[in-house]
Amino acid sequence: MTDTNQRPTNEGHSSAPEHLPTQYTPAEVEETLYERWVAAGYFEAHDKSSKPPFTVVIPPPNVTGSLHLGHAFEHTLIDALTRRKRMQGYEALWQPGMDHAGIATQNVVERELAREGKSRHDLGRDAFVERVWQWKEESGGRILGQMRRLGDGVDWSRQRFTMDEGLSRAVRTMFKRLYEDGLIYRAERIINWCPRCLTAISDIEVEYQDDDGELVSIRYGDGDAAIVVATTRAETMLGDTAVAVHPDDERYRHLVGTEIELPLTGRRIPVVADPHVDPEFGTGAVKVTPAHDPNDFEIGRRHDLPSLAVLDERGVITAHGPFQGLDRFEARSAIVAALRADGRIVAEKRPYVHAVGHCSRCKTTIEPRQSLQWWVKVGPLAKAAGDAVRDGRVTIHPKEMEPRYFGWMDNMHDWCISRQLWWGHRIPIWYGPNGEVVCPGPDEEPPTGPGWRQDEDVLDTWFSSGLWPFSTLGWPDRTASLEKFYPNSVLVTGYDILFFWVARMMMFGLYAMDGVPPFPVVALHGLVRDQFGKKMSKSGGNAVDPLDWMNRYGSDAVRFTLARGANPGVDVPIGEDWVQASRNFCNKIWNATRFALMNGATVQGPLPAPDELTAADRWILSRLNATVAEADAYYEDYQFAKVSDALFHFAWDEVFDWYVELSKTTLAQGGAAATATRRVLGEVLEVMLRLLHPVVPFVTEALWTALTGRESVVVAEWPRDSGFRDAAAEAEIAAVQQLVTEVRRFRAEQGLKPGQRVPARLTLDGTVLIPHQEAIRQLLRLDPEGEDFRVTATLPVAGAVVALDLSGAIDVEAERKRLTKDLRAAEKERDQTSAKLSNEAFLAKAPDQVVGRIRERLATAEQEVTRLTNQLAALPRS
The missing domain is CATH 1.10.730.10 (Isoleucyl-tRNA Synthetase; Domain 1)
Structure with a gap:
């Protein structure tokens, strides 16, 4: 009746109860069991196995990281899938590993050096990188031990690190192929710049928060040629090279094509018409600073405007004049004061709360900055990734997430892949003394000799993690692991990195693996929230260390709680x-x-x-x-x-x-x-x-x-x-459940304690309940009827009759008084709601939802009247 011939053959059965302590203590068994599983090799996946493959990767955690509830949530889901597939007879590979986390790791080691009174520049690049490797071996990867504590069934023999030799070879191979295909190029564009970390950072590393700032309205030009613009970043006006208005805005049509004076600078700048400008927002005119704003940069390209950088890499004013050398925030105040003195401030709003980007690593305010960087031309790659979902080769689950995916893939901008760091995959480009640019492959010797030098930058960590589904299996070589376990069977990850990680894996997988996507299914889950649905954060005081809960309640309890809240694509309160x-x-x-x-x-x-x-x-x-x-x-x-x-x-x-x-x-x-x-x-x-x-x-x-x-x-x-x-058995037990449930409810309503025994007569003739008489008596704490048995309550349930003798078991008069009071209240509610619903004038005016709520109240009241009336009738007679 159930498939029982499906378990291991070692039959040393023992059912002695002393093998199980009276209480389950997770701390006494979890670590021992896990290490036994690992030692037995249960989690290892074999290339030569004849079993069908099931492959899933762990989204590689940062080497600096520790297990948080988000990790615990995601790992629980992946582990559940993998364990089931293993039990179903698949050769299951859950691929573990870590990301080198460029900025985060470099910051950790730089802080260590600072405590020693040194900087990375004191060590030099090679020595600093060696120091980072030393830190990684001694202190990095703490999360791996925490994954064991959670019970992650990963194949530890295949553990990978994005800076491993094999994965580094994959990175250099991918870079060279993209470069030679014209899909990697170098150009000046606007990027997110951290003046503290001194590097470009990715969008996902920018955290937006509401800051108290100021919105100042500044008059450019005079008289009929005056235009008022508003800005929260007055310091960037020193780099303005135009004012833009919408082409259809009649207010400024006479100024388009003319020049106006830029205050404080003595420069004259043009007024241009551009459809990007929203004529309904503010004054309908915007200042254009191509070197310090992404939208302005695009306006500048369309109108061939010069880009004037007025802030250096540390956010210090470089423009000649009285503000040179001031920090950007000092300059902001000084420039507003100077404009005020010059009569140029039309309005000021303080505080002006607006979203401002901050570096997720050091919390410094991000500065949009024009910079010479390396870029991936994502157009053809993104189209291929979008087509893979559109033609059904890849399924986004839940399907409701597809529009978000297409929204990103169809509108993706070129990807800045260079970072001004020392820790990471160094860009494999060499520059020669005569302007040569060479990109050697991983198996080729780089050029040497006087004047040759390698690019100083390293690659964005998303570049290497984008190769994860196949680089971990030995690509670019056609290894046995790659043949067996690619493509992955599913990707389980959060919807928050659908763009940042999933999109990159899709683009790179399709490109490198001859059009075969890295996984046929992307199963998206939500984010873990606190029990009130709020985002967890240390600053908010609601962050939870899952290890604390595991210590108190066991890993299974944490896992089950997380899994039980895991509806596809929906955030999980806990x-x-x-x-x-x-x-x-x-x-x-x-x-x-x-x-x-x-x-x-x-x-x-x-x-x-x-x-x-x-x-x-x-x-x-x-x-x-x-x-x-x-x-x-x-x-x-x-x-x-x-x-x-x-x-x-x-x-x-x-x-x-x-x-x-x-x-x-x-x-x-x-x-x-x-x-x-x-x-x-x-x-x-x-x-x-x-x-x-x-x-x-x-x-x-x-x-x-x-x-x-x-x-x-x-x-x-x-x-x-x-x-x-067995439908008959299910119906029979359903009748038992119905009878027991109804009598238990009646007992509770009469104030009987759960264990309190009362005499009863069961009349089960003609029902399926006859074989269950003894079980029913045990479940309901019903004694046989004695010589002085007196029926004080009768309950007809499921075709049977339960007659109870409650004399002496309850205070009948007190219970009758309580029930009568409740009945009067229910009758009053019934009458009031019924009267409202009989009032035609009310029904004509009241909104449908109000009428619906009153109908629900009436139905509830009628049910209560029936219930309480029956309870009163069932009370023992005096």
């Missing part, structure tokens, strides 16, 4: 009380399995035939198979939350709350039925543990090996749905 609830779930699994072992549950031998089983046995086996099918469907659709929820409710609601309780009666009665139930109980728990293992690997390993005596659930086979269903 709070500590949810982790506590998951810990309770793990404890429940432990206690149920311990109960089963103590009562002789077994996985030995075939399952008894259906006609040898109780209805409860057949019901739970039917539900088990349905749950296997449900879990499979959800996994194939990357619905991690639904998988986790389905398994939770099956385990807790059906196995623990009902089947275990129903089995107690059968086990107590002994005989052949008890023997069959022991086998079914063992089967259900064994399969359930395999189903739960990908998400909660540690507790399931400890319990599965104790229950089966076999090697490890890691290498057990994934359960299969045998197709067994």
Whole structure:
């Protein structure tokens, strides 16, 4: 009825309950179990294996990083997928590794040097790079140990680092191919510049936050030739080379083509018409500073305007005049004061809150800056990446994320790939004494001799991480690993790096691998938020170290909490009380399995035939198979939350709350039925543990090996749905559940304690409930009727009648008084809402949603009146 012939063959079964302590203590088992898994080689993937491949990469964490909740979330999902595929018989490779994290790592080592009173320039480039490698070996990669703590089933034998020799060779190969195909070039463009880190940085390394600034309106020119522009960066006006207006703006049409005086400089600049200008915003006129603003740069190119850089690499004014040598923020105040004195300030707004970019590494305000950099011409690469999704070779999951993907791919600007750092892949370009530019391949000797020098810059880290799906497998060589494991089977990552990482892997994979995309599915998840849905941050005081929760509640509890919130593409709120609830779930699994072992549950031998089983046995086996099918469907659709929820409710609601309780009666009665139930109980728990293992690997390993005596659930086979269903048994147990639930509700409403026993008469004639009479009495704490039994309440449920003697069990008069008061309130609510809905004038004027809410209130009130009336009628008669 379930597929049981699918587990390892070592049969040293032992079901002695003393093998399981009375309480589950994660700290005592997790590390030991993980190291045993690694030592056994369970996570290693083999090139020569005949099994079908399943490949997934870990988004390489920074070598400077430590495990945060975002990592824990993503790793849990990838690990769950990989563990299940391994159990399904795939040669599963979860590729681990780290990113060299250029700016972040260089900053860490520079701070170390600063504490020694040195700078990287004191060491020189080669010695500094050597110092970084030393730091990486001694202090970097702390996150790898934390991944083990979480339970990541990665193939540690294949661990890669983006600066490894093999991956560096891949980087140089890709650069040369792109360069020779005319897809890499050098040019001056506007980039994000950090005046502290002294390098260009990527868009993802810019953090925007609302800053208190000032908005000043400045009058350029005089009289009829005057134009007012507004700016938050008055210091850049020294580099203005035009004022722009919209071509259709009648207010300024007479000035287009003329020149006006730029205040404080003595220069005259043209007024140009450009469609980029929004005539409805501000005065409809904007200052144009091509060297210090990306939009202005494009306007400048369209109108052939000069670019005047007035800030150096540290944000200091370079323009000749009284402001030369001032820091940009000092210059801002000084320039506004000078303009004010000259009568040029028309309006000032302080504070003016606006979004300002900051370097994510050092928090310095970013400066848009025109700079000579290396660029990737992304047009043809981005088109290929967009086409791969449009023609179905790659699926974005959930599909709702596709427009965002196309929005980026179809409008992608050329990519700045150079960084002014020392740590990273140095750009493989050599310049000769006579203007030569040479790009040698990784297997070629670079030019040497007088006057030859290599480019000083290094590549953006996204360049090397964009090669990750195939560089980690040995590309550019056609290795056995590349043949076996490329393309990857799926990419699981956050929607926040869809553009920054996913897009680059798509572009590079299609380009380097002959049009074969790096993965057929991109499964996007959301971001972890706090329990109120707010972004987690240290400054906000709501950041959580997942290791703290793991220490308190166990890794399984953290994993299950995260997986249970993982709806595709949707952010995940998480709070500590949810982790506590998951810990309770793990404890429940432990206690149920311990109960089963103590009562002789077994996985030995075939399952008894259906006609040898109780209805409860057949019901739970039917539900088990349905749950296997449900879990499979959800996994194939990357619905991690639904998988986790389905398994939770099956385990807790059906196995623990009902089947275990129903089995107690059968086990107590002994005989052949008890023997069959022991086998079914063992089967259900064994399969359930395999189903739960990908998400909660540690507790399931400890319990599965104790229950089966076999090697490890890691290498057990994934359960299969045998197709067994028993609708009759499901209907029969549903009737039991209905009766027990209704009587429990009535007991609670009458104020009876859960364990309080009361006499009862059960009339089950003509129902499917007759075989369950003893179980019903046990579940409801109902004693047989005695000589002085007196019916004080009668409950007709599921075709049966439960007659209760509550005399002496409750304060009848106090309960009648309480229920009567509640009934009067419900009747009042019913009458008031009914009157409103009978009022034609009200219905004609009230909005539909208001009328809808009142209808809902009326329905609720009517239900309450019925419920309370029935409760009053059921009270014992005086």
